[in-house]
Amino acid sequence: MLEAIKQAAYEAGELLKEGFEKNNTIEFKSEIDLVTEYDFQIEQFLMKKLGEAFSEYEVIGEETGSNQQSRDKKIIIDPIDGTTNFIHRIPIVGISIGVVENGEAVAGVVYNPLLDEMYWAQKGQGSYCNDRPLSVTATDTLTQSLIATGFPYTKIDRGDDYRWTVKTFENILPFTRDMRRLGAASIDLCYVASGVYDGYYEINLKPWDVAAGVVIVTEAGGKISGAEGKKYDLEDKLIIASNGKIHDKIIEKMADMN
Ligand code: IPD
Ligand code: CA
Ligand code: CA
Secondary structure (H helix, E strand, O other): OHHHHHHHHHHHHHHHHHHHOOOOOEEEOOOOOEEEHHHHHHHHHHHHHHHHHOOOOEEEEOOOEEOOOOOOEEEEEEEEEOHHHHHHOOOOOEEEEEEEEOOEEEEEEEEEOOOOEEEEEEOOOOEEEOOEEOOOOOOOOHHHOEEEEOOOHHHHHOOHHHHHHHHHHHHHHHHOOEEEOOOOHHHHHHHHHOOOOOEEEEEOOOHHHHHHHHHHHHHOOOEEEOHHHOOOOOOOOEEEEEOOOOHHHHHHHOOOOO
């Protein structure tokens, strides 16, 4: 199954590369939440291909929803994770495809065709980028850590999400080596898995942003949790990913979610 998903991601990657060269027509899901014809094209391609190959799975895509009634087995697709990067020609994007069984992410593929990086993992079998096995860092202090985060689309309201994001950034940044905001959650998770980042957190993500990446992190020896270190659920408001060693140190510095 993983091989078929990787193959589909490679093929979808050709579409993404074609679109990256163009000035794309933008549609607005909100004033700042953008979508292009390539998000739709890639999603339709993957939904058809994976829907046909794995008819026992419900296939869910960010832009078009589900192909059938909810089932215990799901394939969850983000056709372009990092659409704002795609539009502004920053080559940090992921085609993210996660396999979820009985609520648990069990396999995942995140492909960045612009850098030709294929991240993949299956429960119990390790994580890889192309053919290279991945493992998280051994860093155990925040001062030696590079931490990534993201900013929720709801920031535009300047409400609770915005205040939490700014407060947590303020609480964590001074204690780290530095922080990054690359603009594609699926890639952020892969970068924790591959030892680029020591940790990452973000609020308001959706299952398609993270379904693939969470397996890639855990199979690389990393830790994923929800708020206060609780067991992570794909519907959780907050995700924290790390090498495990700095996990509690990130949580200690976080603003209160309430
Ligand atoms: C977004 C990216 C971004 C994150 C947003 C996501 P999209 O996904 O992953 O890094 O901060 O919250 O929604 O909209 O580009 O698929
Ligand atoms: Ca996304
Ligand atoms: Ca997307």
